[in-house]
Amino acid sequence: MAATYCMTFQVNCSIERKPYSLSHKFDDFKTLFSSVFKPVLRDQVQQVRPPMHVDVSRTIKKASVKILDAFVDSVFEFADQPLLPSQNNFSPVEELKEAVLITDIEGKIPNNFREGVYIRNGPNPLFGGLKVTKSVFGRSSHAWVEGEGMLHAVYFSKDSDHGNWKVVYNNSHVQTETFKLEKQRNKPSFLPALEGDSLAILSAYLLNLLRFGMVNKYISNTNIFKHSGKYYxxxxxxxxxxxDICTLKTLGNWDVNGAWKRPFTSHPKLMEIDWFMKWIRD
Incomplete structure (x- = not known):
């Protein structure tokens, strides 16, 4: 009996200890399994259903701009601004898709004429011309010097074998940030804010600032200059x-590597004494 008891005890002990031992090891195994596979499973779940990040401020800003755009579209009416007879020379022209060879030339190009590119910068408004707006606030309009800048370039080169002249013409808008913005919208978007009724100009200032972060467009239509081997x-x-003086392509803004935070003068002067560019305010 004692032996049986002892055996029973041992068996009982072994039976009682065995579940305990297995349970303890199983818990350890679960911990190890979880530590190894949970990150993998979490990554797989994230790949299947990525977390949503909502930029509240950006969403509110986009909604506000849409509301303001709807207000402008419903309250303001854009119309073409008529040109005076003395301003007909400033009417807009079409932008060329590629340079064209000039074959019909009146007169004769002098033999000692310098080869190179002769370039002009001037206003060439988008959407058919300068605009005027009418609203409950009154009337506002552009000044005749406004309008997106367009470069007109004439390239002169001479054939070295026969001395014949080759003349090529090209033009292109200067693609400022505001030019690209209105081009993308495919309609006039900035309200004229230079001439007109006081209340209309004030509302144009405010609405342009709220919608675009600026009052007026970047027109870049006054001058072109050379500095350090580049053209601007x-x-x-x-x-x-x-x-790019060869293709007239806009390469981007120049802010002197981030050091210049304000507008430039349109008429910098090149001093022949030291050949340094002088930024002289006219």
Whole structure:
């Protein structure tokens, strides 16, 4: 009996200890399994259903801009601004898709004429011309010097074998940030804010600032200058835009590597004494 008891005890002990031992090891195994596979499962779940990140401020801003755009579209009416007879020379022209060879030339190009590119910068408004707006606030309009900048370039080169002249013409808008914005919208978006009734100008200032973060467009239509081997288009109200002189392509804004935070003068002077560019305010 004692032996049986002892055996029973041992068996009982072994039976009682065995579940305990297995349970303890199983818990350890679960911990190890979880530590190894949970990150993998979590990554797989995230790949299947990625977490949603909502930028509340950006969403509110986009909604506010849409509301303001709807208000402008319903309250303001855009119309073409008529040109005076003396301003007909400033009417907009179409932008070329590629350079064209000039074959019909009146007169003769002098033999000692310098080869190179002769370039002009001037206003060439989008959407058919300058605009005027009418609203409950009154009337506002552009000044005749406004309008997106367009470069007109004439390239002169001479055939070295026969001395014949080759003349090529090209033009292109200066693609400022506001030019690209209105081009993308495919309609006039900035309200004229230079001439007109006081209340209309004030409302144009406020609405342009709220919708675009600026009052007026970056027109870049006044001058083109060379600095350190590069060429730039410029106006008084913004930083210059770098231009590829061969293709007239806009390469981007030039802010002197982030050091310049305000508009440039449109008429910098090159001093022949030291050949340094002088930023002289006219």
């Amino acid at each position: 288009s410029v106006a008084e109200n913004a930083v210059p835009q770098e231009i």
